[in-house]
Amino acid sequence: MSNNTLCFIGGGNMARSLIGGLLADGFDPQAVRVADPDAGKRDDLANRFGVRVYADNLEAAADADTVILAVKPQVVRTACEQLVAGSGDAGRLFISIAAGVREPDLTRWLGGQAAVVRTMPNTPSLVGTGATALYANDRVKERQRELAESLMRAVGLVVWLDDEAQMDTVTAVSGSGPAYFFLLMEAIEDAARDLGLPGETARLLTIETALGAAKMALESDESPAQLRQRVTSPGGTTEHALHVLEDGEYRALMTRAVQAAAKRAQELGQMLGEQ
């Protein structure tokens, strides 16, 4: 990947994951600028990653080829309008990672002519196993499309969406998804401790099991349902555990959780677009 100058507006959790993943993939830290109002976060980013940090968004974005909007959805409009008022879109590429915020609104807030790629990454980007969906507006040139894709591919899987409406579902599945798996890990680890395993043993067995299951699901020709059945010996231990989960309507609960996240993404998009 060429070392274009990248500017992150917002240096919080997701920016951190992307920066860490990009640098681990060989991106030059000197080509990364980060603007954040919090001095503590700026110091931490500069010390940990060696990137350039700024309190002022315009200063950070001044000569950046690509600007990544990594603030909370509620702050995106202000950030866009401030950037455009300060330096125009200057033919640069804007990449938004904000949940819910829709491309037509981003384009409007950026003055109406900007090249915008709306994305939804996730925090495992930090360790190179992210999953990002991208959607480009029709002002994005082919080389900018390739640039956006190469940035996100450097930190994991990428998929392009033709239909922006699918982005809210993606947000609920892979954007928020790591949290569902972390919660499951927390619960299994707690149960293991309650049953008497030493803490570190409980932690390692839980995490390695999650990793093994994910790796098998990724690499196997069989579906997760088939792989589950291979663990489930008739009359055995897994069967008893799965009965408890099915009795507790685990699938329906997970469906409702994913639906709630997608609904929230839609609400955010609608609410912020109307302002």
Ligand SMILES: NC(=O)C1=CN([C@@H]2O[C@H](COP(=O)(O)OP(=O)(O)OC[C@H]3O[C@@H](n4cnc5c(N)ncnc54)[C@H](OP(=O)(O)O)[C@@H]3O)[C@@H](O)[C@H]2O)C=CC1
């Ligand atoms: N966390 C995740 O897993 C994912 C998040 N996202 C999206 O990424 C975006 C950021 O989320 P996340 O990293 O979790 O949030 P964070 O709150 O951790 O990061 C946002 C950062 O932006 C700073 N900030 C606030 N106002 C401004 C401003 N005007 N200019 C520059 N920086 C500002 C915040 O400072 P302060 O805290 O002081 O306000 C904060 O440090 C959101 O839009 C979210 O939807 C997308 C995919 C996954």
Ligand SMILES: O=C(O)[C@@H]1CCC=N1
């Ligand atoms: O919780 C959120 O709103 C963000 C978007 C996806 C993951 N975190």
